[in-house]
Amino acid sequence: MNNNPMSFNSTPSSSASSDAFNQGLAKEANSSRAFGKHTAPFVILLLVITLLASAANLLLPESASLYVSTYSITLLGKYLCYAMLALAVDIIWGYCGILSLGHGAFFALGGYAMGMYLMRQIGDRGVYGNPLLPDFMVFLDWQELPWFWLGMDQFWFAMIMAVFIPGLLAFVFGWLAFRSRVTGVYLSIMTQALTYALLLSFFRNEMGFGGNNGLTDFKEILGFDLQSDATRVSLFVITAIMLSLVFVSSHYILKSRLGKVVLAVRDGESRARFLGYRTQNYKVWLFVYSAVIAGIAGALYVPQVGIINPGEFSPINSIEIVIWVAVGGRGTLIGAIIGALLVNYAKTRFTAIMPEAWLFALGAMFVLVTLYLPKGLMGLYDQLKTKYGTSNTESSKSNTTPSTHKEANE
Amino acid sequence: MSLLESTRNTFRRDQVWSFLAPHEQQVNVDKDMILYVEGLSVSFDGFKALNDLNLYINDGELRCLIGANGAGKTTLMDVITGKTACDTGSVFFGQNIDLLNKDEAEIAQLGIGRKFQKPTVFEEQTVFSNLELSLKSDKGVLPTLWAKLTPTQLDRIDEVLTTIGLKQQCFMLAGALSHGQKQWLEIGMLLAAEPRLLLIDEPVAGMTAQETERTAELLTSLAGDHTVIVVEHDMEFVRSLARTVTVLHQGSVLAEGTMDQIQNHPDVIEVYLGEDASLTSSTKAGESYL
Numbered sequence: 001m002n003n004n005p006m007s008f009n010s011t012p013s014s015s016a017s018s019d020a021f022n023q024g025l026a027k028e029a030n031s032s033r034a035f036g037k038h039t040a041p042f043v044i045l046l047l048v049i050t051l052l053a054s055a056a057n058l059l060l061p062e063s064a065s066l067y068v069s070t071y072s073i074t075l076l077g078k079y080l081c082y083a084m085l086a087l088a089v090d091i092i093w094g095y096c097g098i099l100s101l102g103h104g105a106f107f108a109l110g111g112y113a114m115g116m117y118l119m120r121q122i123g124d125r126g127v128y129g130n131p132l133l134p135d136f137m138v139f140l141d142w143q144e145l146p147w148f149w150l151g152m153d154q155f156w157f158a159m160i161m162a163v164f165i166p167g168l169l170a171f172v173f174g175w176l177a178f179r180s181r182v183t184g185v186y187l188s189i190m191t192q193a194l195t196y197a198l199l200l201s202f203f204r205n206e207m208g209f210g211g212n213n214g215l216t217d218f219k220e221i222l223g224f225d226l227q228s229d230a231t232r233v234s235l236f237v238i239t240a241i242m243l244s245l246v247f248v249s250s251h252y253i254l255k256s257r258l259g260k261v262v263l264a265v266r267d268g269e270s271r272a273r274f275l276g277y278r279t280q281n282y283k284v285w286l287f288v289y290s291a292v293i294a295g296i297a298g299a300l301y302v303p304q305v306g307i308i309n310p311g312e313f314s315p316i317n318s319i320e321i322v323i324w325v326a327v328g329g330r331g332t333l334i335g336a337i338i339g340a341l342l343v344n345y346a347k348t349r350f351t352a353i354m355p356e357a358w359l360f361a362l363g364a365m366f367v368l369v370t371l372y373l374p375k376g377l378m379g380l381y382d383q384l385k386t387k388y389g390t391s392n393t394e395s396s397k398s399n400t401t402p403s404t405h406k407e408a409n410e
Numbered sequence: 411m412s413l414l415e416s417t418r419n420t421f422r423r424d425q426v427w428s429f430l431a432p433h434e435q436q437v438n439v440d441k442d443m444i445l446y447v448e449g450l451s452v453s454f455d456g457f458k459a460l461n462d463l464n465l466y467i468n469d470g471e472l473r474c475l476i477g478a479n480g481a482g483k484t485t486l487m488d489v490i491t492g493k494t495a496c497d498t499g500s501v502f503f504g505q506n507i508d509l510l511n512k513d514e515a516e517i518a519q520l521g522i523g524r525k526f527q528k529p530t531v532f533e534e535q536t537v538f539s540n541l542e543l544s545l546k547s548d549k550g551v552l553p554t555l556w557a558k559l560t561p562t563q564l565d566r567i568d569e570v571l572t573t574i575g576l577k578q579q580c581f582m583l584a585g586a587l588s589h590g591q592k593q594w595l596e597i598g599m600l601l602a603a604e605p606r607l608l609l610i611d612e613p614v615a616g617m618t619a620q621e622t623e624r625t626a627e628l629l630t631s632l633a634g635d636h637t638v639i640v641v642e643h644d645m646e647f648v649r650s651l652a653r654t655v656t657v658l659h660q661g662s663v664l665a666e667g668t669m670d671q672i673q674n675h676p677d678v679i680e681v682y683l684g685e686d687a688s689l690t691s692s693t694k695a696g697e698s699y700l
């Protein structure tokens with residue numbers, strides 16, 4: 001066996017000679033490249049909008065009609081963090097069929113890691129002026145820094161923790177759950193219990209994470225003032241870039257043969273096992289990957305919103321994420337992102353008018369989507385495209401093969 | 411002392427650590443026997459699905475397994491492929507590989523392929539992807555992430571597609587195939603893995619007469635290079651395979667031999683005719699088995 005880089009058309013030695021077969025192969029090869037049909041345009045669109053919004057904030061005077069306020073920039077940055085979180089849930093739910101109702105926990109853990117770093121950056125500028133201990137510890141009369149706060153004054157270390165802790169928790173949880181072959185509703189309930197247990201623990205002052213006030217009053221990150229426009233815009237741009245990176249790498253993973261195995265696990269786990277795949281390992285590692293993405297999202301979220309508290313662990317948050325994904329269209333990475341952006345924009349508008357009713361609206365949205373749009377907005381888009389499929393000759397041409405379905409997965 | 415010894419053993423220079431050593435085992439069929447099932451018993455909540463069952467399969471043989479519903483045929487396959495744990499007994503693949511302490515994935519990698527009673531293919535993926543996933547390859551997580559199809563593997567897929575007659579449907583979603591085509595695709599998935607032993611559970615259920623005939627041809631052609639065990643209810647089909655037949659009854663082997671021997675076997679006649687005598691309504695069912 002030689003391990004030539006894959007190029008289906010240029011393998012004359014192959015006895016696979018029929019034309020249709022080779023054409024199909026070439027197409028199959030295309031679809032499994034990191035940049036699928038929608039990937040590159042989507043990333044470019046995302047980055048262009050990010051740059052335009054940033055420029056409109058930094059370069060235009062406040063009186064200009066196209067000026068984007070710093071408040072909006074921060075809001076957009078927050079939405080992008082949610083989008084990354086939705087992506088994480090979609091990878092595990094949409095592609096692997098594991099309904100995690102506890103991803104908020106990984107997000108919050110990433111956030112706490114960042115929060116601890118920011119807390120230690122405050123130094124002696126806190127209310128009590130203690131150079132070493134954060135305010136809440138002084139208030140609790142603690143004499144020294146708990147061991148798990150050590151090293152968190154180093155940015156690099158805190159960032160490693162922001163991905164390592166969620167990843168480790170996901171690994172331990174996944175290893176226990178998937179090896180014992182816990183699936184379906186039971187697994188979802190376990191993930192809820194996980195985030196709920198963390199919620200209760202983080203509420204306690206003795207945990208050393210600021211109790212129910214959480215961590216807040218941050219001053220600066222890497223020496224940059226968190227209140228300044230430039231820092232805000234930078235954080236927003238960095239979030240957009242991270243989202244793009246995560247999007248592309250997820251696309252690459254899910255288009256590889258590993259991605260096919262993941263789908264196989266979703267649609268027929270025991271068949272996959274009898275083909276020789278240790279499906280539990282695939283599930284554990286995908287779960288870890290997903291948790292790490294959630295952790296990164298959390299770490300980017302905290303400096304932008306300026307606070308992290310145990311509320312982020314509340315079970316309802318994790319359920320909301322699932323709704324974003326369902327609305328956008330599960331099993332499509334773009335759908336998850338769009339779902340998160342739209343639902344959160346709606347939430348911002350809606351809660352400004354009647355905050356009490358938001359949960360009802362969210363529930364109604366979920367019911368409607370489940371009943372009428374089982375594939376979410378992306379599914380609707382696909383339907384419309386096949387119905388009025390003349391908008392784009394290129395795409396309609398490549399759609400004539402029976403595998404239209406694959407489109408949804410791009 | 412013993413600590414020293416075990417440390418010394420751990421660091422022996424003439425061996426690699428056992429967890430680092432490649433543990434690909436080659437099946438040993440020196441005695442021309444590929445599967446030994448001895449004294450196998452399985453019970454579900456006290457109900458004995460398999461009861462002291464003995465079965466020996468020759469290398470390269472095509473064996474038909476028949477028996478009424480609930481006789482334990484599927485359960486036997488479950489035990490061989492590592493899905494169900496047994497209470498007592500032993501299952502050996504060749505002379506050297508004990509299958510009872512292995513999980514499904516490892517058994518599959520040893521070269522034992524299994525087709526389910528209900529056709530199971532990955533419906534949301536193309537026929538091609540279904541076969542790609544089934545190829546004999548390193549099935550670890552990272553190797554799968556970097557995996558690329560080699561020309562040899564492509565040829566293999568092409569070959570299998572020709573064998574199962576699904577070349578035209580190669581890039582269709584497997585879910586869009588007809589029932590019979592799904593059955594073939596599943597057999598094709600087993601073939602792509604280049605197995606030694608194929609366990610095929612009711613392959614012609616729901617197939618048209620013509621499809622049944624083609625399936626019989628396919629299975630017959632596989633024997634020799636592969637060892638094939640077929641479970642089937644359709645006597646016409648079993649007869650067309652015309653090989654050794656094993657009759658299971660209430661979890662153990664009732665009779666074994668050619669089709670003619672089986673039909674004239676006193677135990678078999680007694681079991682089926684005896685049942686029929688007491689339960690007149692099932693006469694037809696009894697006939698359909700024999």
Ligand SMILES: Nc1ncnc2c1ncn2[C@@H]1O[C@H](COP(=O)(O)OP(=O)(O)O)[C@@H](O)[C@H]1O
Pocket residue numbers: 454459477478479480481482483484485486
């Ligand atoms: N997981 C299980 N739990 C309980 N009973 C089972 C289980 N699997 C099989 N059985 C019982 O074992 C018997 C044998 O089943 P099976 O092997 O499927 O029969 P066959 O395939 O020969 O029709 C049946 O009576 C069935 O009800």
Ligand SMILES: [Mg+2]
Pocket residue numbers: 483484485527611
């Ligand atoms: Mg059965």
